[in-house]
Amino acid sequence: MNFLNILNEIEKVDAEIYDRISPRRAAMKDFFSFGKKVAAASVPLAVGTMFKKAYGQSASPAAINALNIGLAIEHFSAAFYSRGFTDAPFGAASTAAADKAAIGIIRDHELGHVKFLQDTIKAAGGTPVAAPLASSYDFTGKGEFSRPFQNLDSFLKIAQGLEDVALRATKGLAEDLMGSPFLTAALNMHAVEARHSTKIRLIRISRGLSGSLQPWISLNDETDARPGQGAYSGEENVSQLGNTITGINGNSSVDAARATEAFDEPISKAGLKSVLAQFNVII
């Protein structure tokens, strides 16, 4: 573990990290005097202690729990894309190499999320959930998706649902991260899941197999065979903060489809649990 990297990583998502740390002279003093005496292997412990002091009470049990739910999803995503990158038949289509490269980019992001969340949870004094054995996952979603690593369309359908569910989960958990220094990181990661979802959707659209599929979630994507039961329930909402978005303020072109597309909705914890349970992902 590279301490400077961690500070760097955290600084990216929490520009005030140094301000948080530096006024706490005691914490820094502890850290540096401690750091001099210990072997490099002990540094993670020291770092965790320092962050706990720097962030004080901000890492609530609810925040740690929210991060761990995120981590459980990222473990699954990383396993799913790692295997897909190796095994999925990208075929002889003219775009096969590019599609495989895209899955590789996404896999790397998911691995980055896993590492970031593990480091962050540890630093905040929590225990990161362990990665289950890849063989414990049910990648067929209880049989809904046949042979996902032999059939590219099945694979892409799961990928799309997974990205959308992951980002919907973050919205549902955001409240638990309020006031913690981890909210920005969660939002940063969730925007990346949205980029992934759109990329996957564009691959599916280019394969011509998805009818009216769009780069964004439209209504509740009913027209598409659903990637994951319940993955999109609630997305048909057209009301935001007491305002009906359809035709808002006389803009009649903002029809119901556009009104739903303009806002990605959260998924409830119960909904999330049930979607993930299909794949044997336990949260």
Add this chain to the structure above:
Amino acid sequence: MKNLIQEEKEVTHDSGVILNSVLPRRSFLQFAGAGAVGVALMAAGCSKDKDYVGPTDPIVPGENKVELGSGDNGILNYALVLEQLEAAFYTKVVESFWSGISEKERDFITDIQLHEIAHRELLKNVLGDKKIGNLAFDFSKINFSDKNSVLNAAKDLEDLGIAAYNGVAPLLKSKDALLTAAKIVSVEARHAAYIRETLKQNDFASGVVGADGQDRALKPSDVLSFAKQYITTEINASNLPTA
């Protein structure tokens, strides 16, 4: 300017939807006094200790500036700056698509325009009489008949929008406002990925998402200094929360 005037007509207030506190623009102008009195009131409200400051309306003759205010409303006004910018930009794009645009591109970019209008109008309604007025824009740097010019500008605006929301959403005190910001920012990320892929295959995250898989978060000062190339209205963001 034609655009802005048209948009202004489109957004006439529908009594069924809007908070009661929103005054139609004309009466708001009258109310604000359109001149020295309004400005003096604003200046008097500029103490950092006040919970909320502003707004002024840039339509006030000779006063092409806005004050975003402080607290959650300040952050929402900041979001409204970005959504006004994006909506105005895409409205220009849609009014004069580059030649040779495909039907799919036309459909999806029109969708994006309407998403941005939905964001802008929601923020206006939520802010009610605390909302900033309509900003003035200058898109003369963009060649709207050139696909690359348009899409490169769109890419920068979408990436910027994501980083802007990510930078300030954690400062919101209201959980409803936070959730709404989160609902919007992932849609901006979808736009960014679509625009980037339309420009160049597999460019959906390059340059902005690092090995850690994180999008950017930027401070308002950085965002606004970039956005300034298109916004001619002077924006005072100095009362926004910083922590």
